[in-house]
Amino acid sequence: MPDSELNSHLRGLETQMPQRMKTGIPGLDKILDGGFLYHNAILLKGPPGSGKTTLGIQVVYNGVLHFDEPGIIVLFEQFPQQLFRDISSYQWEIEDLIKEQKLTILFAQAEEVVAKDPGLDSPLISKIHNAVVETSAKRIVIDSISHFINIVKPRMDERELLLRFINSLKSIGLTPILTAEMESRDEKIGFEEYLVDCAVMLSSEASKDKTFPMRLIEVRKTRGHNHIRGKHPYRISERGVEIFPHLLPRRYEKEVSKDVSLEKVSSGIDGLDELLGGGYICGTSIIVAGMPGTFKTTVGVQFLTAGVKSDEKALLITFNESPSFLARIMKEKGIELESYLSSGKINIWHFFPKDFYMDELLYLLEDELKQHDIKRVVVDGINELERGIEDPATYKDFIAAFLSLLGRNNITSLFTQKLDQFPGSAPLTSIKYASMFDGIIFLGTIEIESAVHKVVSVLKMRGGDFSSDLREISCGKNGLYVLDKFVGLTGILAGNPQGQYKKTVEEIFQPLYFLRDFIDILASSDLEEDQRGQIVNNLKTEVTKLEETLKKHFSEEE
Amino acid sequence: MPKTILIVDDSESIRTILKLTLEFKGYSVIEAEDGKKAFEILKQTDCDLVIADIVMPHMSGVELLNKVRHELKKEDLPVIICTAEENVNEEEFIRKGASKLLTKPFSPRSLLEIVDSLI
Numbered sequence: 001m002p003d004s005e006l007n008s009h010l011r012g013l014e015t016q017m018p019q020r021m022k023t024g025i026p027g028l029d030k031i032l033d034g035g036f037l038y039h040n041a042i043l044l045k046g047p048p049g050s051g052k053t054t055l056g057i058q059v060v061y062n063g064v065l066h067f068d069e070p071g072i073i074v075l076f077e078q079f080p081q082q083l084f085r086d087i088s089s090y091q092w093e094i095e096d097l098i099k100e101q102k103l104t105i106l107f108a109q110a111e112e113v114v115a116k117d118p119g120l121d122s123p124l125i126s127k128i129h130n131a132v133v134e135t136s137a138k139r140i141v142i143d144s145i146s147h148f149i150n151i152v153k154p155r156m157d158e159r160e161l162l163l164r165f166i167n168s169l170k171s172i173g174l175t176p177i178l179t180a181e182m183e184s185r186d187e188k189i190g191f192e193e194y195l196v197d198c199a200v201m202l203s204s205e206a207s208k209d210k211t212f213p214m215r216l217i218e219v220r221k222t223r224g225h226n227h228i229r230g231k232h233p234y235r236i237s238e239r240g241v242e243i244f245p246h247l248l249p250r251r252y253e254k255e256v257s258k259d260v261s262l263e264k265v266s267s268g269i270d271g272l273d274e275l276l277g278g279g280y281i282c283g284t285s286i287i288v289a290g291m292p293g294t295f296k297t298t299v300g301v302q303f304l305t306a307g308v309k310s311d312e313k314a315l316l317i318t319f320n321e322s323p324s325f326l327a328r329i330m331k332e333k334g335i336e337l338e339s340y341l342s343s344g345k346i347n348i349w350h351f352f353p354k355d356f357y358m359d360e361l362l363y364l365l366e367d368e369l370k371q372h373d374i375k376r377v378v379v380d381g382i383n384e385l386e387r388g389i390e391d392p393a394t395y396k397d398f399i400a401a402f403l404s405l406l407g408r409n410n411i412t413s414l415f416t417q418k419l420d421q422f423p424g425s426a427p428l429t430s431i432k433y434a435s436m437f438d439g440i441i442f443l444g445t446i447e448i449e450s451a452v453h454k455v456v457s458v459l460k461m462r463g464g465d466f467s468s469d470l471r472e473i474s475c476g477k478n479g480l481y482v483l484d485k486f487v488g489l490t491g492i493l494a495g496n497p498q499g500q501y502k503k504t505v506e507e508i509f510q511p512l513y514f515l516r517d518f519i520d521i522l523a524s525s526d527l528e529e530d531q532r533g534q535i536v537n538n539l540k541t542e543v544t545k546l547e548e549t550l551k552k553h554f555s556e557e558e
Numbered sequence: 559m560p561k562t563i564l565i566v567d568d569s570e571s572i573r574t575i576l577k578l579t580l581e582f583k584g585y586s587v588i589e590a591e592d593g594k595k596a597f598e599i600l601k602q603t604d605c606d607l608v609i610a611d612i613v614m615p616h617m618s619g620v621e622l623l624n625k626v627r628h629e630l631k632k633e634d635l636p637v638i639i640c641t642a643e644e645n646v647n648e649e650e651f652i653r654k655g656a657s658k659l660l661t662k663p664f665s666p667r668s669l670l671e672i673v674d675s676l677i
Contacts, residue, residue, distance in 0.1 A: 274615075506569050506642065509663035514575045517666040521582075531582075538578050545571070 020225075021069075021139070021175055024062025025055075027234070027243030027363065031219055033226040036198060038138075038175050040223060041166045043192055045180045046202030050215065051236045052179040054090070055202070056141035058240040059177055061092055063139040064102045071139040072104045072131050072174070074124070076147035080107060091238050104131045110151035113165060125168045132172050140174045145192065146181040163195050197223035203231075209390040211354045217243055233357035244360040262463060265376070265412050268306025269299065271482025272473075275458050277465035281438070283410040284462055285403050287382075289417040289431045290443030294454055295473060295480055296416040297321075299443070300378035301330055301337060302479050303414055308345045312375035315368060317349045319384035334478045347372060353388030358398045362405055369409050377406060377413040386432070399436055428459055438462035443473070456482060507549045511542050560586040561677050562603070566596040566610040566622065567640070572662075576609060579666040580673070593617025597625055600632070606677055609638045609660070609669075620654060627655040636676035640664070 020035035029035050036042055036059075044052040060071035075083060083105065087094060097103040112124040121129065131137055145165075149158045169176040180192055182201075193199045199221040207214035216231040234243040264279035273279045280286060280303075290296050304314040318326065326348075327338035340346040347368065353361075368374065379385070382399075389395040406413045415437070419430055428434055439461040445452050456473040458466045472483040518539055522532065563585050565576045570591075577587045588605065590596035594616040596608070608626070610619035617625075619639050626632050636657040648659040658672050 506572055506662065510572060510575055513663050513665050514579065517579075520667070535582070542575075542578075 021063070022067060023059045024066045025058065025241060025243060027232065027245050028217075028241075030245045031217075031228045031232055031243065032222070033228070036175065037222075037224045039170050039173075040175065040197035041170065041195070042175070042177045042198045042200065043180060043196040044177060044200050044202065045182050045190070045193075047182045047204065050182075050202040050204045051234070051241050052202055053086075053143050054236060055241045056143055056177045056179050057087070058090075058092075060139045060141045061094065061097075061103070064097055069138040070102045070104075070135040072106065072128060072135075072137045072141075074106045074108055074128070074140065074142045076108050076110060076142075076144065078107060078143075080105070089238065090240050092240070101135050104135055104137060106131065108148075110148035113148045113161065114152055114156070121168060122165070125165070125172075128169065128174070129172050132174065138173065138175060139177065140169060141177040142169075142179065144179040144181060146179075149192075159191050159195070162192060166195060193221065196221075202234075209354060209388060210357075211352075214357075233359050235357070235360065242360075244357055244363040246359050265312075266306050266310070267299070268302040268304075268309075269473075269480045269482060271471065272299075272456065272480075275456070275467045275469060275471060275482060276461060277463070277467070280412050280414075281461075281463050282412055283407060284438035285406055285413045285415065286439035286441060286461075287417050287431055287434065287437045288414050288441045288443065289419055291419050291421070291445070294443035294445060295475065296418070296443055297326070297380050298330070298333060298335070298475070298480055299441070300380055300414045300416055301326070301335060304346050304376055304378055305335060305337065305340060307376040308340050313372050314346045314376040314378070315349065315372070315374045316346055316378050316380065318380040319351065319353060320381055321350075323348045323350055333475050333480075347374070353385050356388070358385075358389060358394075362398075362401055365402075366405055366409075369405075369411060374409075375411060377411050379413065379415045382415045382417045396433060396436075399433060403436060434460070439466075508546070511546045511549070515539060515542055515546070560584055561606040562586045562588060563673070564588045564590060564596060564599060564603075564605040564608045566590045566593060566608065566614070566619065568592055568611065568614045572611070572640075575666065576669070579669060583670055583673075585673070593619060593622035596622055600626060600630060605635065607636045607638070607673060609640060609673075612639060612641045612643075620651075623655050638672060638676070 019037060021038045022029055022035040023032070044056055046052045057073055060073055063069035063071050073083075084094075094103055098105065106124075106127055108124050108127075112127070113122050115122040115125075128140065145162060149162065152158065152161060166176060166178075178192070178196065180190070182203075198219070201218045201220050202215070203218075204213045204215045215234050215236070217234045218231045219227040219229075228245055230246050232243055232246050234241055236242075263282040264273075264276075265282055266279045267273050267276060288296050288299050301316070304316055307314045316326075321329070323341055324338075327341060330337040337346065341348055349368075369377075385398075386395055389398060403413075417431060421430075428440065431440060434440055437460075440459040442457045442459050444455050444457075446455055447453075454473050455470050457470045458468060473480055474483060475481075518535055521527070522535055522539075527535075563580055565573050565580075565587060566589075567573050567576070568591050573589050573591075577589065580587050588599060588603065590599055592614045593610070596610065597617065599605075600608070608622075610622055612619040623637050623639065626635060626637060633655075637655065638658045638660050639651050639656040640660045640662055642662040646659065646661070651659045657676055660669065660672065
């Protein structure tokens with residue numbers, strides 16, 4: 001291609017191309033506020049094994065595949081078969097792209113970077129130039145600059161060499177992506193960082209609370225556009241590099257409070273809606289706390305199945321029980337879960353939190369919520385999530401980000417929390433980060449008259465329109481239901497109920513007094529015959545009722 | 559014309575026993591299962607006496623008493639307050655406007671005595 005043609009090609013680039021060069025890696029484009037800028041020099045720096053080469057090649061490959069932008073890969077000191085072997089572990093098909101001249105691979109020697117005459121292009125730049133002319137390439141990855149810098153260093157100023165190299169690439173319309181080795185973890189800012197327009201650092205460190213090394217990516221510098229600061233986790237999978245941008249909880253607070261509706265959704269449990277003042281408020285997040293075996297999971301599942309009945313899709317996130325085991329337990333309680341799971345009306349995530357980055361989870365969650373139009377979420381076992389993050393401050397940030405994600409998607413959510421010991425008379429204090437949630441439901445067990453009763457109480461609920469009664473909760477043929485309140489008893493939550501059990505009083509003693517008085521009346525002689533007959537009938541009815549009540553009370557305890 | 563008594567209790571068995579006892583003595587009985595419903599009845603019907611439990615859903619007996627005295631201005635309507643709780647101070651309830659405090663379980667005979675003395 002003659003120079004005039006090349007120049008017009010370059011001018012075309014300037015007017016036609018959108019400003020942002022999308023990487024095609026969703027998380028990275030998000031961190032970069034839309035992508036890199038065309039003609040900016042980009043540095044990917046990290047220790048061996050951090051995935052710099054993969055990331056660089058992926059950005060070029062995605063350009064070819066998704067954005068119709070031919071690309072060039074320049075490799076130093078590598079054999080072609082080595083590259084193909086390395087790439088074969090990803091789901092990338094580069095052979096066809098090479099044949100179609102959309103992707104060019106150049107294998108280079110360090111010396112080729114140095115021009116024989118200061119006035120001429122270096123042999124490598126000439127090779128690249130030719131490839132651009134032939135393929136109209138727009139993206140190029142150089143892997144890595146450390147290779148040639150180390151070799152030419154003794155002979156010339158590496159700064160000048162690199163600057164000339166970058167400028168040459170830019171001048172032929174390319175957006176150069178340069179990889180560089182990080183020699184040690186505490187390495188200071190390298191000179192190459194000053195020469196590029198955008199610097200991206202990759203790191204990989206062993207982590208106590210994960211089953212895999214913690215990989216973090218950080219954009220340290222961008223020229224001409226914004227980026228999300230901080231270190232973001234990433235993963236290298238068969239799809240290449242996947243990045244999970246750190247979600248910033250504070251940014252979304254306004255959005256959450258902007259459109260507060262007080263619409264209520266049913267808990268799916270008879271009697272509980274009454275305690276809640278009509279149900280859970282749409283878009284709120286509620287803690288369901290209790291010791292093991294107090295129906296926490298069942299409260300969660302019934303909330304989801306109630307959603308399905310009103311055509312709302314639901315997501316259950318569980319760490320302990322497998323979906324099939326959970327479905328079986330629920331079936332025993334009369335709650336249909338299995339068919340909802342198999343028909344996809346309730347989606348289920350069952351995993352081990354230590355296998356995931358927390359940011360990754362939120363990223364996947366946001367995707368899931370939007371894709372399936374989910375309205376209700378239950379996280380069964382928030383304690384397990386906490387175990388996945390050792391640092392309390394990070395955990396708190398994570399929960400804040402989690403809740404704001406649910407809030408801005410107007411999801412109503414329940415988080416079950418296992419309490420290790422009886423919380424006593426002040427259960428609120430035993431619930432971690434209680435203030436971050438909109439509501440708290442406490443589940444417990446109490447002993448009254450040698451019988452264990454399961455109880456439920458709403459300790460806190462946004463909107464305030466709830467009843468703070470302590471009520472008995474029981475499981476019948478069709479799942480849970482909430483019974484009458486415990487009146488006349490004090491100290492229940494302290495584990496030491498005192499006072500008379502009102503039910504016993506009313507159901508046994510009151511009829512007894514009634515019978516006694518009416519026997520006296522019968523005994524008196526001044527009664528008309530029809531009055532006497534009516535009293536006898538009433539007495540018979542009351543005796544039958546009393547007998548039933550007594551049987552019920554005492555047979556249950558055997 | 560028989561005197562009308564309004565029974566307010568969320569327990570059906572208590573209401574039945576009270577009804578049988580009072581009807582036996584010739585009173586006419588109206589039932590309500592909570593304070594809110596009782597208040598609606600009192601707005602429309604003239605009763606001669608009210609027997610109300612303290613702890614009930616929607617509106618407690620004490621709230622009902624308060625509304626009867628201050629909203630309906632029925633200052634002379636006898637109101638008997640019932641409770642199953644021990645160690646309650648009757649004087650406190652009298653100050654709030656109750657005519658009498660009845661502790662459960664009560665004897666129907668003593669209830670009748672109290673009712674007769676108030677009507």
